[in-house]
Amino acid sequence: QRLVVLISGRGSNLRAIQQACASGQLPARITAVISNRADAAGLAWCRDVDLTAQVIAHKSFSTRADFDRALAAAIDTHNPDWIVLAGFMRQLTDAFVQRYLGRLINIHPSLLPAFPGLHTHQQALQAGVRWHGASVHFVTPELDAGPIIAQGVLPVRSDDTPESLSARVLALEHQLYPQALGHLLRGDCVLERGQTRWRHAY
Ligand code: GRF
Numbered sequence: 125q126r127l128v129v130l131i132s133g134r135g136s137n138l139r140a141i142q143q144a145c146a147s148g149q150l151p152a153r154i155t156a157v158i159s160n161r162a163d164a165a166g167l168a169w170c171r172d173v174d175l176t177a178q179v180i181a182h183k184s185f186s187t188r189a190d191f192d193r194a195l196a197a198a199i200d201t202h203n204p205d206w207i208v209l210a211g212f213m214r215q216l217t218d219a220f221v222q223r224y225l226g227r228l229i230n231i232h233p234s235l236l237p238a239f240p241g242l243h244t245h246q247q248a249l250q251a252g253v254r255w256h257g258a259s260v261h262f263v264t265p266e267l268d269a270g271p272i273i274a275q276g277v278l279p280v281r282s283d284d285t286p287e288s289l290s291a292r293v294l295a296l297e298h299q300l301y302p303q304a305l306g307h308l309l310r311g312d313c314v315l316e317r318g319q320t321r322w323r324h325a326y
Contacts, residue, residue: 125205125206125309127154127155128155128199130160132159132161135164136166136297137298138166138210139166140302141302141305142173149306150306152205152305155204156175156176156177156204157177158177158179159177160179161181166211189217192217196220196223206229207229209228209263210301229262229304229305230268232261233297234257239251240268249280249286256280257293258275259275260304272320274303274304276296312324
């Protein structure tokens with residue numbers, strides 16, 4: 125199956141997904157990486173490993189709708205089965221989300237529905253939760269509110285800082301994202317009437 129991965133920065137989840145494809149853990153191929161920022165570190169890595177990468181700079185467009193239309197046109201040239209957001213830091217318009225509904229996936233660094241938005245590790249520490257983690261979910265128009273596909277959990281330590289927590293959650297994300305994509309690629313679950321429907325018991 126064909127994946128298009130959207131990034132804005134470091135691209136460590138992109139690397140984890142690419143490794144899962146290369147090792148055969150995922151029956152998939154990344155056909156293109158698209159970044160909204162030319163300075164994304166993940167793009168330099170794409171050049172090193174010969175992955176097709178493209179920049180669609182959101183700053184070149186005057187409206188979100190125009191940017192999303194250009195993004196969709198670029199995505200469609202690769203004819204992907206799945207559109208994978210991996211640290212893609214732009215809110216997408218309803219029209220974009222509807223176009224790819226059920227095939228558009230995101231990873232978020234918290235146990236959703238807790239702590240949507242930014243600074244999730246700081247939010248978790250402030251709230252005093254004892255467990256934290258990451259969630260992979262279908263993207264729906266409301267930010268970070270789509271049906272959950274997979275979650276990874278870890279204990280919060282009394283001496284954690286946003287940085288230490290973030291590092292442990294990121295390592296968890298690198299396991300979780302390929303695992304969640306595996307479920308989707310095998311057809312274990314689908315988005316149906318606004319919910320994740322599992323085809324088998326787990
Ligand atoms: C990850 O923490 C992801 O959950 C969030 O943005 C970060 C991206 O990191 N959406 P990377 O670019 O994959 O290294």
